[in-house]
Amino acid sequence: MNIQQMQYFAEVCRHENVTKAAASLHMSQSTLSLSMKNLETETGLNLFRHVGRNIQLTADGQALFQEVEKMLKQVKRFEASVKEIAKRHNRLQLAVPSQIATIILPLLLGEFFQQHPEIQLEITEPAGGAALDMVEREEVDLAFVHDAEGRPNLTLRKLSSWPICLCVPRSHPLADKPSVTLAEAAAYPLVLLSRKFILTKRVLAEFDRQKLQPQILHYSPNLSSIWNIVQQGIALSILTGNGILQDSNLIAIPIEGLAQKGFIVTKKGRQIYADERCLIDFVRRKFADAPEHMNRTP
Template sequence: MTIQQMTYFEAVGRYQNITRAADELHIAQPTLSLAMQTLEQETGLNLLRHVGRGIVLTADGQALYAEVARMLKEVARFDSHVAELARRHQDLRLALPMQVGTVLMPLLLGQFRKAHPEIRLDIIEASGTASLDLVEHEEADVAVVHDGLPRLALTARHLPPWPFCLCVRRDHPLAARTQVSFDEAAAQPLVLLDDSYTITRRLHDIAAKAGRTLDVLHYTPHLSTIWNLVTRGIACGIITGSAVLPESALTAIPIDGLVQHPAVFTKTGRQMTQDQRTLIAFLKEAFPAAPTA
């Protein structure tokens, strides 16, 4: 007997009325009658006896009904246990590169934590490539990365693009501009993230195609170093717009035509928990609202 057959028979046996059982099961009466006939044929038992316009269970029907009712209780208990396992909250591991984390970290530890105190969020700061590696090796559940290269092992859910920006002091001659060209940005003395970051590799590719050489004074793995050197007027930076906070002494000027394409990455083929779905929904809603200047 299938679970569906047991469910149908239990309702018929409990009501001893095809019409009422069919109503509860939300199926047509002829469909339920045919299901009972099929069940009798498959079991080789006479389970129901017609009395007038009603039906009653035969002795075999009563014996089978008792077994079916017990079995369905066990199925319900099993389903409840599986549902409870799915609801259990474990540490949700999120990998973020620094540029993304600059704006998302306050949102995650502020708004998200307040809205979902039941979700234990473990944030891992790593470069974009390392963040993707963590998800692929199942050492992180989710990553948010700019310009992550496609991987068969990962599924990407794309977010709105963010601009490459020239990061300057607020008293810099270009600070009042709403946009600069790549040539204008490339003409500045620069401090950049090191080449483990996608944005730096892309900048050198763009410069090479344009026949330019970037005047890079220093490469660093730390945003704080970029902010420090730019604040002191020693160099300008080229970073994602999200990496400059509005309240800082710096401003981020979008570079014409240059954008990064962020995405939320998860492991392909792995079932997502409800906590992961909640986090991804939050990221999709929060990301477009993140400040870019």
């Protein structure tokens, strides 16, 4: 006796009339009558006696009805529990490092929230390497990062590519150049993101590879601190192209031969729930539909 049969049987018992029960269930009387006959055959019980156009429950029918009602109440509690569990997946935990946050957060907190106010977002802004660690430990549902190769436990969904740039004030002598070399960048005092950041590790490795000795004044975990130092002309910085606000007083000059990819990162083998899939599809669609906005270099 399956759940559907229980529901049909309970409705007939409540109405004591197959026609009314069929109307309540939005099905034909003949189909419901056949279902009740099949139920009697399967259970081997005589469940009903006919009294005119109505029916009455036999003693066996009454006993079965009591058990079925108990079972259906349990089913309702089970369904309510499942819905409560599902609600927890309306809260997504995200890791979004500061550079890519400049382009991702306006999307998430603006248009995505307006379209899906039922989905709660809990966002942290760690360094890129730390964000990947959080995904691997399942402390967050997903992360948006620059470059994530060498992590076999993670699934990467590419968003786009951006040049790695020398960040200078608009008044700087290099501001009008279409590109610079890393050697030209190394000729100026620099302030970089903390060593934990994927970008900084990449840049320092490239300095070593090219046997360059840059003057690095400071490593900061805060992008806003770096912007302020550069705006005041104290030092230049090296950032991903999308790590500079469009309306700032800064210029991002691509460094020849250096670029970073952007990815959405999830734990490999971990189930992707509906709300998580909704967010992933939204962001990927925005990057695909508006590359001139998402991928431009300030």
